Amino acid sequence: MAPRPEVAAFLDGPGRALAFPDPPPEIGTAECAELLTRLRAPRPALPPTRSLWQVRDKAIEGPGGALTLRIYASGPPGGVGAAPGHGGGRPLLVYLHGGGWVMGDLAMHDATCRALAALADCVVLSVDYRLAPEHPHPAALDDTLAALAWARANAAALGVDATRIAVGGSSAGGNLAAAVALRMRDEAARAPARATAAPAPPPLAAQLLLYPVLDSRMATASITEFGAGHLLDRAQLAFYWDAYAPLATVDRTAPQLSPAHAATLAGLPPAVVLSAEHDPLRDEAEQYAARLRGDGVRVELRRARGQIHGFLALFQGDPEVERLLARVAADLVRLLG
Known part of the structure; x- marks a missing residue:
């Protein structure tokens, strides 16, 4: 199937202005x-796409200092999204923006977060992680x-149900979401028996992976087929990987970098996965x-x-x-219950 007409028009017009230099510059x-300065330049503020009950920023103490979160609430505690017997709390989606780990911010994905909060009747917590x-x-x-x-510790104040927390994101944010799900599963498996200790936090209820980057090998057929002329190209992907995970310092095959390298995906939370043709x-x-489905994880896949x-x-x-x-x-609502 050919690109949709508006997509083809974008690639032939405005998309050209977003093209990376060929070849991309070396990191450092x-x-x-200069390229990073251009990529991170503030974009004109767009009017809100949806009105919500509450949209506010919250600064918390993160591993590297102040960490800004943007909270989108579809309504006050209770309502359609609230689960009976859980104090009227809505589900929560912790959302990670895309941008190849080197760009992107809360404003760039504001419309998507507003849409998910409204359509899924949930609270969305968008994370302005370090780049x-x-x-x-x-x-x-x-981050x-x-x-x-922080969201788990403040679930009551946020009006959310701590047993229905999902993690999600797009592109590089999808990578972070999948990596967090793997890390939490593995940490829970390694935790000692808690006979007298405080109860373990509830597992993630779902993961939302929107055209995620999952494999540092960049060896699939779609990378060969669409790796040039489709906005995101192979050389650009390589630049992102070099910036985020320098080969001299990390093993890119580690599942927390390349979730596709995990030995098994069994025990992960159910997933909504969206790909683009x-x-x-x-x-x-x-x-x-x-692989998720083959390892017994419920999956809703859309292309x-x-x-x-x-x-x-x-x-x-x-x-x-x-x-x-x-x-x-x-799909996310069905997984969250």
């Missing part, structure tokens, strides 16, 4: 600093875990979904026909994108 050079290359792995992962721990990352998302990587942010407000967001939100 003056050219790299590479100034803060390489595991900084972003540590995510700190945000999750013309995305270099399509195959690793769909292969991960197949966005005719779309490219990052389409949720690029084409916000498009009726087809809105319909797909509604389906993804409904």
Whole structure:
């Protein structure tokens, strides 16, 4: 299937202005600093796409200093999303933005977070994690875990049900979400018996992986097919990996960097996985979904026909994108109960 007409028009027009230099600069050079400055330049503020009961920022103490969270609440405690017997708390989605671990911010994914909060009738907690290359792995992962721990400790004040917390994100944020799910599963398995100790925190209830990056090998057929001319290209992916996970200091095959390398996915929370047909990352998302299902994890997999990587942010407000967001939100609601 060819790209949707509006996608093709974007690639032939505005998308060209977003193209990376070919080849990308080496990490740490003056050219790299100039590129990062351009990528991180503030974008014009867009009007809110949806009105919510509450949208507010909260600064907490993170591993690297102040960590900003943006809280989106669809309504006061109680309501449609509240589970009987759980104090009227809504589900919570801890959301990690995309941007190759080197760019992106709370504003960039504001529309997506508003949509998920409204459509899933939940609270969304968007995390402004530290960026590479100034803060390489595991900084972003540590910030995510700190945000999750804060959310659990403050569940009552947030009006959420601590037993229905999901983690999710798009692109690099999807990588962080999958990595957090793996880390929490493994830590729970290693924990000693808690006969007299305080009870362990409840496991994650779901994971939401929106066109995630999951495999540092970059060897799938979709990377070969769509690795040039589709906004996100192979050289750009390699730049992101070099910035986030320098080969000299980390093992990129570790599951907390490349979740696709995990020996087993059994015991992970149920997942909603969204891929885009013309995305270099399509195959690793769909292969991960197949592995989850094969290891006994419930999975809702959707492929966005005719779309490219990052389409949720690029084409916000498009009726087809809105319909797909509604389906993804409904999938998440089913998993959260």
